[in-house]
Amino acid sequence: MSKDTIGVGLIGSGFMGKAHALAWNSVGPVFGDAPRVRLLHLGDAGEELAARKAREFGFERASGDWRKVIADPEVDVVSITTPNKFHLEMANAALTAGKHVWCEKPMAPTLADAEMMLAAARASGKVAVLGYNYIQNPLIRHIRRLLDEGAIGPVNHVRIEMDEDFMADPEAPFQQRHEAANGWGAIDDFAVHPLSLIAILFGKVARVMCDMSKPYPTRKTADGDRDVEVYDIATILLRLENGASGYIAASRTAWGRKGRIAIQIFGAKGTIAFDQERMNEFQLYVTSDRPTEHGFRSIISAPHHPPYDRFCPAPGHSLGFNDLKTIECRQLIGRIVGEDSVGITFEDGIFIERTVAAAGRSFQEGRWMEVE
Numbered sequence: 001m002s003k004d005t006i007g008v009g010l011i012g013s014g015f016m017g018k019a020h021a022l023a024w025n026s027v028g029p030v031f032g033d034a035p036r037v038r039l040l041h042l043g044d045a046g047e048e049l050a051a052r053k054a055r056e057f058g059f060e061r062a063s064g065d066w067r068k069v070i071a072d073p074e075v076d077v078v079s080i081t082t083p084n085k086f087h088l089e090m091a092n093a094a095l096t097a098g099k100h101v102w103c104e105k106p107m108a109p110t111l112a113d114a115e116m117m118l119a120a121a122r123a124s125g126k127v128a129v130l131g132y133n134y135i136q137n138p139l140i141r142h143i144r145r146l147l148d149e150g151a152i153g154p155v156n157h158v159r160i161e162m163d164e165d166f167m168a169d170p171e172a173p174f175q176q177r178h179e180a181a182n183g184w185g186a187i188d189d190f191a192v193h194p195l196s197l198i199a200i201l202f203g204k205v206a207r208v209m210c211d212m213s214k215p216y217p218t219r220k221t222a223d224g225d226r227d228v229e230v231y232d233i234a235t236i237l238l239r240l241e242n243g244a245s246g247y248i249a250a251s252r253t254a255w256g257r258k259g260r261i262a263i264q265i266f267g268a269k270g271t272i273a274f275d276q277e278r279m280n281e282f283q284l285y286v287t288s289d290r291p292t293e294h295g296f297r298s299i300i301s302a303p304h305h306p307p308y309d310r311f312c313p314a315p316g317h318s319l320g321f322n323d324l325k326t327i328e329c330r331q332l333i334g335r336i337v338g339e340d341s342v343g344i345t346f347e348d349g350i351f352i353e354r355t356v357a358a359a360g361r362s363f364q365e366g367r368w369m370e371v372e
Contacts, residue, residue: 006333009041009069009099011090012081013053016104016131017044020079021057022322023329030310030326034333043069070094077102077336081131084182084189088113095124102332104131106192107349109183111357114350121346127335128346132196134261136327136342138305138319139282143265143272144201151286153269158202158246160194160264163257167232174219178228185230186212188356191250193261195352196344201265202240204351209237209368210359215253236359237368259321271296280318 008024010017024037039059044050047064054062063069070078070093078094080087080103087108094101101121107114107130121128134140147155167177176182183189187210198205212231219228236248254260261276270286273296283296301308302315307330311323334341344352355371362369 005036005038006336007038007040007072007074007076009043009072009075009078010039010057010059010081011043011066011069011078013042013044013049013057014081016081017053017079018057019322019325020081020102020131020329021059023325024079025058026322026326027329027333031307031330032310034330035337038074040074041069041072043067066090067093070097070099075099077332080104083176084109085179088117091117091128092120095120095126095128098124098126100127100332100336102129102131102329105196105344105349106130106183106188106356107346107353109181109188111353114353118346118350127332129332129335130344130346130349131325131328132193132344133321133324133328134193134276135196135200135344136324136331137279138308138327139274139280139299139301140197140200141342142299142305143274143282146272146284147201147265147267151270151284152265152267152272155202155242155244155265155267157266158198158240158244158264159262160197160246160248161260161262162190162194162248162250163254163260164190164252165255165257167252168255170216172219174221174226174228178219178226178230180229183230184212184234184356184360186232186234186250186252187236187359188353189230190252191234191236191248191359192352192356194248194250194263195355197261197263198238198240198246199344199348199352200342202242202244204241205355205371206239206241207368207370208239208355208359208362210362211235212363234359238355279320280316 041061042054042059043063043066050062050064077100080090091101091103212234218225232252234250238246263274265272274282280301281298285296300316303309331341331343358369358371
């Protein structure tokens, strides 16, 4: 990487691949202080698909073999947006080749795989971060500031519910997300987002108790019904290292819920409530108000919640999912050039993976499990 230019490679061109491409294309115009980004090499399954997506996304060249992206000497950073089961091989190959890595969550389907990814990142000395963009919301950053300032006093309980309905239809066909090769299901494909928010807002989880279920044990394929190998619903009781209690409830089969991550934070002097479906506002209740005015107030995102101001000079005009990805991209670049940055590195992500592993063991053994 030169002082002024970052060469980017992208593996995978689906929904998340496009989100990464949009972020790489937007980060310069939005922030104005990043090195120039050069979109060099896109890899996907098949030359024709890769070439078409490279044209759409603005990459200079394309390959039907992801290894060619990593081998490209001009590529400095590799975005990995493939299914979970490929993360280990691709991330380790990129790190071994001396590339920085931006890998979508979750880190890997198993804790053993995640540990190997962490070892490769440490050995390489390169920046390796995970794709947790919800933590980049300017309002989540502001909530963290309020907690640090003691606005609601010591936190004693946290609840996070994450629900979507993309698997709610019992007649929907079997897909790769139903394969055990990609992990447990709801707790690692899904509940890692709430765990990333806990990591940013509060720190580590000390112990967990988990239950999981399969609302639809089989799904249709062209050859007949196939057993669903993972769990689409999970509930995790947890105890944070700071002593607070809490739980995470996650469902991929919740009709009517589209992108819900509902957070409630209860403190000795107030409450904070946030819902990702209304990601440009949160609610604050503080006991310091006069009793005659006690009630939740709505805080609307605005330029004084940086880096909202980089996108729009007016309050209440709303950021979106891909804007958070652009913020995440800027934080990655900042880490690469030696700035302080917000994000979940492989070093941070391993604690999320250990929490997931502990939750899985808890479910299997029917008891509380320490997060090691």
